Amino acid sequence: MKNIGLLMVACLLLLTPALLLGQSAADAPAKAEDVIRFVWFTDGPDQPAIEALVDRYEDENAQVAVDFAIVPFGELNQLLITQASAGQAPDIARVTEPYRFFEFGLDLRPYTEPGFEKQFLDGPVKLVTGPEGEIFGFPQDLTMNGPFINVSLFKKAGVPLPEGDVPWETWFDLAKTVKDRTGVPYAVAADRSGHRLDGIIQSYGGSYFTPDGKSLNLNSPETRGALQTFVDLHEKGIMPLDIWAGGSGYVGGNQQFINGQLVMYISGNWQVAQFASTIGDSFEWKAAPNGVNVQSGGMPGGKFLMAFESAGNPEATGDFVQFLSSKESLAAYASQAMFLPARKDLLEEGIEYPVRSDVMNSFLADLSRLPATAYSDNYHLSFGPVGNVVRDRITQAITGELSFSRAMELMIREAGEVMR
């Protein structure tokens, strides 16, 4: 009897989770027929824009519920890889490097209208095109790197803003003068990112990869020269250690700029909406063209919506993707979030932005004169990992952990290993 009692207790323990699961399923309210799991990371102003689209889609499609979740950008890649490896991928996610997830991607061609991908710019579409021509998503917005200037600080320091094409060195010297005259702690800061660094390198005629994408170009005199300049800027105190030595992965300087403590901030157009709302009338700011040394610099970029093989309904996922990528949806999204669209028709017709169209146009103007290597770098399949190697190795030179030449040597070796 004692044993039977024990057996019953053991069985009960085993069954408890199942009972609880059954109970919660029974108690759950009636659900929509299809649930689309949608993972998003936010730059700030895009959140209300995408939420409005999600609400509209749910209103128009009562049988579909969108399970919308926001995750921090720093955790995004790890989270998606972990979930996808466990067969728990979301149906759709906003990503910056779609190729990382190709093995888990859902080919959208059977679930979207023919020629779906042709509506977007060719360069960005390459990044969501699989090796067999699969289309795993679409470019939702375009971005462009460039510097922001605290105009009020320039005025306060009595330093006139330069006109026309100006090399980076001129900008750095002016920013240093403004910093010294106004007493703010930071002259120039660039986001800690291999992407942002490549934007500066482009101005000097350098790049991470050769134009055909087959080899690394890190050892070219142009790239080395630009990287040496970047290290020197930290040594001279023009760029603060706080950003590039102050953490791992991506570290932004947006907060310092918003607080009015930074003269020049090298980032990109995705900051415009946030700056417009948070800075308000606190001080005058604008976007400036990228430095022009041997050519104009900057890097294109963008965010993509990527579909995953998941437990969900691929037809429902395809329909949602069609909705989000439509001209109407993307126009509303780009305008509210203040992004540049990647749809060809919208680029031709233009977008009406609610505020700071001058700043957005400045980025658009720079976008039109980007060097070809900026595109070939950005759409290289190894751009993300190689950019991270460059970022980390150049940080070692900035902090004095390695000499510049040793850091370059190790950077080239590790980047080569990543590309193998």
Place this chain on the structure above:
Amino acid sequence: MRSLKTLKTLKTAKKKKPLSLAPYLFLLPNTIIFTLFIIIPALSNFLMSLYRTSPFRDREFVGLDNFRYILLIDDLFPRSLGNLARFVVWDVLLIVVLSIAIGVLLNQAVRGKSFFRSAFFFPVLLSPVVVALVWQWILHNQFGILNGILQKVGLETRPWLLRPDLARTWVVVVHVWATIGFFALIILAGLQSIPASLYEASRVDGSRAYQDFIFITFPMLAPSIATVTILGMIRAFEIFDHIYILTGGGPGTATMMVVQYIYRAAFELDQFGRAAAASLVLFVIILLLTIVQYLFGKRREAL
């Protein structure tokens, strides 16, 4: 005849022995979870360490090449191991010394004893992320409280997390602060299990307080100290979240530990094979430590 009888008795006893299925059923849920989440991932990790992986190519079998790369070619893996060794030595040393000191103090009959015990234990309850963020605010170069106070009293400020030597010191301090309460509790339990009669006898013999500590408290605390040392070492070897948030492994790679090396290889460079190989090396180190702890425990039991 006698032996036949014994055999019969044994057989009867064997027959009568009830089927003991219940213990296995009790073990089953844990075994399933352990197999699913520990054994299978560990085996697939081992397999992965033998492959070169890429998000846009099929994985390629490379044998021990990943181990060769991290141990013989890569500079960052030895650097992260060196950082880790330095961190473990200081972290464990401080934990052992401070946990004994705090344990002894908390064992005294003082007013507010419960308050102090809770106060020392409180940081243990905090998430590592919260701990690291709070300390980051305290130590920030421009806007940190510490530099603010130093500036107010006319002292020179320091870039606490931006200079390698200072950053290395602070990651130890923060980790010790966050975990010391747990270890002090182990020491406190050890102190409370020492029979009072030993101290009474020594007092009769005219011993002094420091002699009590050296000849009674310390030897009787040896098992607790060993536990604190081994547990402290294992936890220190696995360090990640405190440092990842506080310094991100920087400045440069000054505070990059092995787990962060693994994280970077896997999630920032897409080198899952290399990451798997590094995690296996870390596994072997922790396994050796666990074996030492096991052998130490067995020896103690034998004594």
